[in-house]
Amino acid sequence: MNEVVSFRNVGVRYESGPEVLRELNFSLTRGSFHFLTGASGAGKSTLMRLLYLALRQTRGEITIFGRDNIRIPREELPAIRRKIGVVFQDFRLINHLTTFENVALPLRVAGVEDLQIRKNVTELLEWVGLGDQINAVPSRLSGGQQQRVAIARAVISRPALLLADEPTGNVDDRIAMRLLYLFEELNKLGTTVLIATHNRHLIRRFGHKHWLLEGGTIHDLDHRPQA
Structure with a gap:
């Protein structure tokens, strides 16, 4: 199956209010890379929640890794979510764990051996410029440093799908x-990537597909990278 995610006529409504998202029809094919833009309040975070199975649609059909999201048994959700790396706007680091321990967590859950964990986590933290903060807890880090820890944690296990909500905002x-080069390297290894961002410079610089979320639905925007 080439589609990692497929949306068909998807809509989301909170309680009795108007639809926040409507008539969403799109797919993320395996190994694709997309940027997602949209004004504040357009529904980007709601769309991300649908994609990492934290929210169910009001109507329509969503399949992820070939499974109908409505039909996935609750006990199988953790295994599905382990295939998805998520970078949240509010980081969601575990406060009592060090930088190393936060990033190592997905590998520990997956049962990776300690020596391999130490090698992989140390190399990645050097790459994102946090080699000197390996033993720091989140409260001792700046917002930008916490963001990089959250990104490292999201990519360390080479997820099948990476969702990043404003990953370069701080x-x-x-x-x-x-x-972005890190995300591209991950993408070259087969990870499907969706990045929500307001950074137009990055979108212009990297030649990937660009979607606009407006009026509750997704529009394709044609663009070319700048030299």
């Missing part, structure tokens, strides 16, 4: 470019 342009 870092300078140099680090932002480095993180």
Whole structure:
């Protein structure tokens, strides 16, 4: 199956209010890379919640990894979610764990051996510029550093699907470019990537498909990378 995710006529309504998302029809094919933009309140975070199975649609059909999301038994959800790396806007780091321990967590859950965990986590933290913060707890890190820890945790296990909500919002342009190159390397290894961002410079710089979420639905935007 080439489609990692498929939406067919999907709509979301909270209680008795109007639909926040409506007539969503799109798919994420295996190994694709998309940017998602949209004004504040357009529904990007709601769409992300649908994609990582934290929210169910009001109507329509969503399949993920070939499974109808409504029909996935509750006890199977953790295994499905382990295939998805998520970078949240509010980071969601575990406060009492160090930088190393936060990033290592997905590998520990997957049963990876300690020596391999230490090698992989140490290398990745050096890549994102946090090699000197390996033993720091989140409260001792800046917002930008916490964001990089959250990104490292999301990508460490090479997920089948990576969802990133404003992953470069708290870092300078140099680090932002480095993180995008990291996402691209992961994508080359087969990970499907969807990045929600307001950073138009990054969108123009990298030649990937660009979607706009507007009026509750997704529109394709044609763009080309700048030299």
